[in-house]
Amino acid sequence: MNDLVQSIRERYLQTLDNIARAANGAGRSPESIKLVVVTKTQPIEIVRAAIEAGAFMLGENYPEEGAMKLQSLREFSAVEWHMIGHVQSRKAQLVAENFNLLHSLDSLKLAKRLDRFCGEAGRALPVLLEFNVGGEDSKSGWLAGDKALWPALLDDVAAVFALPNLQVRGLMTMPPLGGTAEFSRPFFQQLKRLQAYLASQFPHVDFTQLSMGTSGDYEVAVQEGATLVRVGTAIVGARQYT
Secondary structure, eight states, X not given: OOHHHHHHHHHHHHHHHHHHHHHHHTTOOGGGOEEEEEOTTOOHHHHHHHHHTTOOEEEESOHHHHHHHHHHTTTOTTOEEEEOSXXXXXXXXXXXXHOSEEEEEOOHHHHHXXXXXXXXXXXXXXXXXXXXXXXXXXXXXXXXXXXXXXXXXXXXXXXXXXXXXXXXXXXXXXXXXXXXXXXXXXXXXXXXXHHHHHHHHOTTSOOOEEEOOOTTTHXXXXXXXXXXXXXXXXXXXXXXXX
């Protein structure tokens, strides 16, 4: 095992330990939480090293970049590729054809395009619905920071469920940036409450998955119910740009 793989493996295992500790402290099973290693903007050699270090779920932000990496690393057939960033409608086909899970389905318009392209590709795409619980204009997702907004979400949510080639698996959020992990806690709690509300309105839909928490606050996210945490910098280092 070369030095790069070894260093990533050490940080990967440390992150898993931190997740397990947070889960145990909250009375949860560590096995109920999956770690998505975020490799956005990282060069292919870093992505390969992360896989060789043990990562089997990788998160990408940009459809073209992610699809290129996926094609270049086809020999790692057990790896799941997750799209975690905002998807422009014109990039929907790339996502529909290449990724195992979309964390960031943020509009009915995008859902309809994804459904069409998935149908043409003969595959179904598992998705998470992205909700903006912080009310920031800069964030994507259905606005859900105020409970008074929740009933107005139901028509769009029902319309997504009706699309035959998308499989709703849960919810995702990106809270506002704060100085501490604790700053994120109320936003994670709000997503958990929204999960319960939608489950009560649509009892036959699977809302099990909650994607929330990144390098700075994933332990708090685990405490508040996350089943998928998205950790990049703490494992593979700072984002790189080419």
